[in-house]
Amino acid sequence: MLRSCAGFFGDLLTLKRYPDILVRLVNLSLSQGVHTIFGVKLLRRASVGYVSLFPGKALGQKVRLSSTAPFDQYLLKLFSAAQSIGMNFDVNIVRHIEEQVEQILVVNEDGGTDQQELEAKNMVSLNGALDATKWLAAINAHLPAAQKLSDDSTISVDGLTSIKSVLQLFESLPNHGVAYLYLNALLDAFRFDYLRTVPDKKDMDIVLDCLQASAEAMWHTKSVVADVIFGNQTSEAGRGVTGDVLHWILLSISSGHGSLRWMGGAMRRYANRTLSTLSLHFPDKSDWSSTHLDILHAAEDLLAVKRAEEFPAIYLRLRAEQLQSFLSNPSAKSESDMLHFFDEAPKFDETSNALIVPWPLRIEPLLYSQDVPLEFVAGTLGVLMARELHRAILLSNASGFWSTREESAFARFQDCASKLALTTFNVSIATGVSDERGTPSKKDALLTWMMAARTAHEGLRLALQGFRNASNWARYWKLAQRTFFRRFCLLTCGGELGAVMESETVPPKLMCLLSVANMPEFAQAFDCQAEVQPDTMCALE
Numbered sequence: 222m223l224r225s226c227a228g229f230f231g232d233l234l235t236l237k238r239y240p241d242i243l244v245r246l247v248n249l250s251l252s253q254g255v256h257t258i259f260g261v262k263l264l265r266r267a268s269v270g271y272v273s274l275f276p277g278k279a280l281g282q283k284v285r286l287s288s289t290a291p292f293d294q295y296l297l298k299l300f301s302a303a304q305s306i307g308m309n310f311d312v313n314i315v316r317h318i319e320e321q322v323e324q325i326l327v328v329n330e331d332g333g334t335d336q337q338e339l340e341a342k343n344m345v346s347l348n349g350a351l352d353a354t355k356w357l358a359a360i361n362a363h364l365p366a367a368q369k370l371s372d373d374s375t376i377s378v379d380g381l382t383s384i385k386s387v388l389q390l391f392e393s394l395p396n397h398g399v400a401y402l403y404l405n406a407l408l409d410a411f412r413f414d415y416l417r418t419v420p421d422k423k424d425m426d427i428v429l430d431c432l433q434a435s436a437e438a439m440w441h442t443k444s445v446v447a448d449v450i451f452g453n454q455t456s457e458a459g460r461g462v463t464g465d466v467l468h469w470i471l472l473s474i475s476s477g478h479g480s481l482r483w484m485g486g487a488m489r490r491y492a493n494r495t496l497s498t499l500s501l502h503f504p505d506k507s508d509w510s511s512t513h514l515d516i517l518h519a520a521e522d523l524l525a526v527k528r529a530e531e532f533p534a535i536y537l538r539l540r541a542e543q544l545q546s547f548l549s550n551p552s553a554k555s556e557s558d559m560l561h562f563f564d565e566a567p568k569f570d571e572t573s574n575a576l577i578v579p580w581p582l583r584i585e586p587l588l589y590s591q592d593v594p595l596e597f598v599a600g601t602l603g604v605l606m607a608r609e610l611h612r613a614i615l616l617s618n619a620s621g622f623w624s625t626r627e628e629s630a631f632a633r634f635q636d637c638a639s640k641l642a643l644t645t646f647n648v649s650i651a652t653g654v655s656d657e658r659g660t661p662s663k664k665d666a667l668l669t670w671m672m673a674a675r676t677a678h679e680g681l682r683l684a685l686q687g688f689r690n691a692s693n694w695a696r697y698w699k700l701a702q703r704t705f706f707r708r709f710c711l712l713t714c715g716g717e718l719g720a721v722m723e724s725e726t727v728p729p730k731l732m733c734l735l736s737v738a739n740m741p742e743f744a745q746a747f748d749c750q751a752e753v754q755p756d757t758m759c760a761l762e
Contacts, residue, residue, distance in 0.1 A: 223302045223407075225534035229253070230406040234308070239350045239397050243388070244359045249406060251363035251548070253541040254441065257405040258322065258387045263364060263548060264377075270368035272360060274339075274347075276380040276387065279322040280315075280405055284412040295415045299404065310400045318394065318401045325386045337381050342372040348388040363548055410533035413438065439563070442539040447562060447580070459583030462591055464501060466603045467576065469595075469680035471496050474610065476683075483630040483761040488622035492614050495574060499610075502575040503583070504562045566605050569613035576606060587712075596701040599681040600708030607680070608673035615669065630761055637759035638668055638735065645738050648731060667732060671759065674709055674736035681705055702746035706737060 230249070236242045249255040251263070258277040263270055281292045300310050339346070344356035351359070353372070361369040370376070378384065391398045408415075416430045474496060475481065481489050561568060564579040582588060587601040615631075642650045650667060685701065688694060710733035737743040739758050 223299070223305075225531070226407060226410060226537065229534070229537050230255075230403050233399050233403045233406065236399060237396075239392050240355065242391075242397050242399065242402070243348065243351050244355070246402070247356075247359040248363070251360065252544065253537065254544045255406050255409045255537075257402050258326070258391065259384050261360060263368065270365070271375070271377060272364075272370060273377045273379065274384060275378075276326050276383040277405070279326050280319050280401075280408060281323065282326065283405070283408045284415045292415070295418065296404075298418075299407070299411070310404070314395075315401050315404065318398050321390055322387060322401075325383055325390065335381055336377070336379050339376045339378045339381070340372075341370045341374040341376055344376070347384060348392065350388075350392055365548060410537050413532065413536075438536060442536065442543060443563060459578075459588045460501075460503060462588060462598060463503075463578055463583060463602065465591075465684075466595070466598055466680070467499075467501060467606060469599075469684045470603060470607050470610065470676060471499070472683055473676045473680035474607070483627070485622070485624050485626045487624070488627055491622050495614065496610070498574055500573070500575045502570070502573070502577045504577065504579055567602075567609045569609050571613070576609065578602075578606070594701065594704070595684050596681055596704040597708060599677050599684075600705040601712050603677040603680060604670075604673045604709055604712060607676040608669050611669045611672045611676070612666075615665075634668060634759055634761050635665070638671060638739075641738060641759060642731065642735055646731065646734060650731070650735075667735065670713065670732045671736045671739055672761070675740060675760075677709070678702075678705060678740065678742060699746050702742055706743055706746060709733065710737070 233242070233245060236245060246257055246259065247261055249257065250259070250261040256275075256277045260275050260277055262273045262275070264273055280296065284292055284295070296315070297312070300312055300315075303310055341357055342353050345351070345353045347356070357370050357372075364370070391402075413434045416434050419430075422430070475493070481492050484492060561577050562580055564577070565581075567579070567582065568577045569575075570577055582602055582605065587598070587605075589597050639650055642648045681701065685698070688697070691697070710730075713732040713736070714730040741758065743749075
C-alpha cells in the first residue's frame with residue numbers, strides 16, 4: 222500500500238533547502254488538495270476568484286475521530302511499513318515534532334483563529350525563507366490565467382499566527398522535518414486505512430466510520446463518482462416532472478391551506494415576489510470534464526479496486542484530477558453545480574432566486590417519470606421542495622419584514638405544535654422561539670416539516686381536482702393519499718434527516734408522526750377510528 226503512494230510525495234524526502242520545501246507544500250496543496258502544516262485554496266464567489274491560506278493539521282488531527290483513538294499504534298505500523306520499502310524514520314523525532322505541531326495547530330481546531338486580509342506583496346511576512354515574488358510564483362503556477370495573483374492582490378488568511386509559528390518551527394528543525402511532512406501528506410489517503418484498523422470498535426461505530434470515510438472519499442472524487450452512478454442519465458433527467466411538482470407546490474402556498482394570509486403586507490409582498498419569479502436550477506456534470514480528466518478511465522480504475530492496498534493511490538490520483546479540473550475551469554456555475562450535485566435536499570439560492578434540485582433527487586426512488594402517478598413524487602420531492610420554500614421565506618433575509626402580526630401568528634403555531642406533541646405522543650419539543658427580532662430560529666425545523674407536508678398534500682389535491690367528477694374518484698383519492706403519506710413517512714423517518722433538527726433530541730420519526738397527526742386527511746385516508754378534527758389542527762393564521 223505504501224509503495225503505491227511513494228510517487229506522490231516521495232520527492233519531499235529528497236529536498237534539502239527550506240524554500241524548495243515550502244514551494245512543494247504549496248504545490249501539494251493546490252494541485253493535489255493535500256494540505257500538510259498549512260493549506261492553500263482557490264475559492265470563487267460569483268465570477269471573482271480569491272486565494273485562501275489556512276492552518277493544516279498535525280498527524281493525529283488528520284486521522285482521529287476522537288481524542289481516545291489509539292493513533293500511536295497505527296503510526297508504528299506506518300514506520301514498520303516504511304522500513305520494508307527502504308524508508309527509515311526516527312520514531313522519537315517524529316513524535317517530538319508531532320507534540321510541537323499539535324501545540325500550535327490545535328488552537329486553530331478549537332476555533333481560536335485569527336483571520337486577516339494579507340496583500341500578496343507582503344506574503345514574505347508568513348516566512349522569510351521565500352520572498353513575496355517566490356510565494357506568488359509558487360501559487361500562480363496552479364491558478365487559471367484570469368485569476369493569477371499580482372502584488373496588489375489580497376489573500377484571505379485564517380489562523381495567521383498559527384501559520385507563522387508552524388512555518389518558523391519547521392525552518393528550525395533538522396532536515397526541516399521532511400520525514401514528518403511526508404507522513405502528514407501520506408495520511409490524507411491512509412486515514413481510511415487507519416479507520417478500518419482501529420481495534421475494539423462496536424459494530425455501529427464501524428458502520429458510521431465507514432459511512433463517513435465513504436462520504437469523504439466521494440466528495441473529493443465526486444466528478445468520477447457522479448459519472449459512475451449517473452453516467453447513463455442525461456442532463457434533462459427529471460426536469461419536466463420536477464417543474465410540474467413545483468407548479469402545484471407554488472399554487473398550494475399561495476392559496477388554500479398553504480396560503481400566506483397570516484403575513485402582513487410587507488412580508489406577503491416579499492413572499493409573492495420571491496415565489497412568482499422563482500426558477501429551477503439543475504446542477505449538471507457536463508462541465509466537469511477537462512483535458513486533465515479522462516473520466517472513463519478514472520471510473521474504470523475506481524470500480525476496479527478490489528484490495529484495500531489499491532485504494533490510497535487511486536484515491537489520491539482521482540482527487541488530484543478533480544482539483545485540476547476545477548482549477549482549469551474558471552466557471553463559477555460549474556463550481557456551484559459541483560457543490561450542490563450530491564445535496565440531500567433542494568436548496569434555495571437567494572442571489573439567483575432559484576430552487577436548486579440536486580441530481581440524486583431527480584431519479585428513483587424520490588422522483589419517477591410522468592408515467593407514474595403524481596402522488597409518488599408529491600410525498601417525497603414535493604415535500605422537500607415545499608419545506609425548502611417555507612424555510613426560505615421564514616428564515617431568510619425576509620426577517621426584516623417580521624412584525625408583531627407575524628410574531629404572534631408564529632408563536633401560536635409553535636405553542637399548538639408543542640401541545641400536540643405532548644398530548645399525542647407524550648414528547649416535549651423545544652421550539653426555538655425567536656431571535657431578538659422575533660423571527661423563527663433554526664430549531665423550528667420541525668415546524669417547517671409540518672408546513673411542508675400540508676403544502677405538498679394540498680398541491681396534490683389541486684393537481685388531481687380535474688378528476689373529481691370521475692365515478693371512482695372517492696376510491697382513487699383515498700388510495701392516492703395513502704401513497705402520499707406512506708412516501709412522506711418513509712422519507713422523514715429514515716436516514717439522517719433528523720440532522721435538520723440540529724440540537725433537538727426529538728426522534729426523527731416525529732417529523733412524520735407530528736405532521737400526520739396534524740392532518741385530518743391522514744385519518745380519513747386510513748379509516749382511523751379517532752379522526753383528527755379540522756378545527757383542532759395547528760396552522761399559521
